Every structure is written in C-alpha cells, then in structure tokens.
Amino acid sequence: MNDIPINLRINGAAVAARVAPDLTLADFLRGDQALKGTHVGCEEGVCGSCTVLVNGETLRSCLTLAAQMDGGDVTTVEGFDDPAGARLRKAFAENFAAQCGFCTGGMMAVAREFLADDTIANHRDEAAIRSRLDAVVCRCTGYQAIVAAVRASVPE
Ligand code: FES
Ligand code: FES
Structure with a gap:
C-alpha cells in the first residue's frame, strides 16, 4: 500500500508521489520514475x-528508502546535462569508458561528486581518481578507460 506522501526533486523537476514504506529509492527511480x-x-x-x-552527495539507492527522500534533491545519470555532466558523458563516450553499462550510472555519480569536491587539489590526478572510483565495481573495463574519461572531462 502506497501510503507515504513525498515531495522531492528528481533531475531538476518537482515530483510528488505516494510510496510504500519498504520501497527502495532504487526501485522507485527505476520503476515509478x-x-x-x-x-x-x-x-x-x-x-x-x-x-x-x-543533495549533491553520493548515496546507495538500494539501501535507501524512497520515503526518506521527502524534501530531497535527487540526480541520476539521466540528469547529467549541465556543463560538467555533459563533459563527463562526452568523455565517457570518447574514451570507451562504458562497455555493458551496468556500472556506468553509479560510476558517473561518483565521478560527479569527485569533480565537485573542492578539497581535491588536482582533479586530473590518477591516484585521487582511482581512490574515489573504488566505490563502484566494474566487471568489464579494467577501470583504465574510466579513469581516462574522468581525467579528460576536467577542463585544461
Ligand atoms: S545494488 Fe546498491 S550497492 Fe549494489
Ligand atoms: S561497464 Fe560493465 S560493469 Fe562497468
């Protein structure tokens, strides 16, 4: 029974919904949205x-309830259409950083958070990129192409 009302933003758009108490954010995004x-x-x-x-920070949507998102601002890979997001998407394509694509949404979310992190002195530093991308498992690429894509997305 969908008995919890939530109001949130998803990829910049206001969304009002009623959700079941046990519905994960992942299933809400993939199913309802x-x-x-x-x-x-x-x-x-x-x-x-x-x-x-x-709200600009990475979060595992499989471990989060949709009901917890009331008032939140959620961005998925589909919403990466601002200049930084567009650069990242272009760099992923040009560097063949997505093969099966299963990890790509999560990988790009982690990359977005990394690229927006002002405490990182050099966003092109390979060790710094690798350390952050550790948060997502990729079974296909060997990571090198993904690291290259993140580096390539940083303006000179
Ligand atoms: S599906 Fe959420 S961390 Fe694996
Ligand atoms: S591209 Fe297939 S799991 Fe990463």
Whole structure:
C-alpha cells in the first residue's frame, strides 16, 4: 500500500508521489520514475551500481528508502546535462569508458561528486581518481578507460 506522501526533486523537476514504506529509492527511480540508468546489482551496498546523487552527495539507492527522500534533491545519470555532466558523458563516450553499462550510472555519480569536491587539489590526478572510483565495481573495463574519461572531462 502506497501510503507515504513525498515531495522531492528528481533531475531538476518537482515530483510528488505516494510510496510504500519498504520501497527502495532504487526501485522507485527505476520503476515509478522509469529512470533505468540506475542499476541494481548486489542490493546490499557493495557494488555501487545503484549510486545516485542526493543533495549533491553520493548515496546507495538500494539501501535507501524512497520515503526518506521527502524534501530531497535527487540526480541520476539521466540528469547529467549541465556543463560538467555533459563533459563527463562526452568523455565517457570518447574514451570507451562504458562497455555493458551496468556500472556506468553509479560510476558517473561518483565521478560527479569527485569533480565537485573542492578539497581535491588536482582533479586530473590518477591516484585521487582511482581512490574515489573504488566505490563502484566494474566487471568489464579494467577501470583504465574510466579513469581516462574522468581525467579528460576536467577542463585544461
Ligand atoms: S545494488 Fe546498491 S550497492 Fe549494489
Ligand atoms: S561497464 Fe560493465 S560493469 Fe562497468
């Protein structure tokens, strides 16, 4: 029974919904909102493929209830259409950083948070990028192309 009202923003748009108390944010995004770029792998907070941005910070949507998002501002990979997001998407494409694409939404969310982090002295530093991308498991790429894409998305 969908008995909890929530009002939030998703990718810049106001959304009002009623959700079941046990509905995860991941299932809300993929099911109710048809945002399929957020993938669900392990469902226990390990793989990171379900990672989205909530109020600018990464969050595992498989471990979060949709009902907790009342008043929140959620950004999924589909919403990465601002200049920094567009650069990242272009860099992923040009560097072949997505193969099966299962991890890509989560990987890009982590990259977005990294690129917006003012405490990072050099966003092109490979060790810094690798340390942050540790949060998401990729079974395909060997990570090198993803690291290259994040570096390439940083303006000279
Ligand atoms: S599906 Fe959420 S961390 Fe794996
Ligand atoms: S591209 Fe397939 S899991 Fe990362």
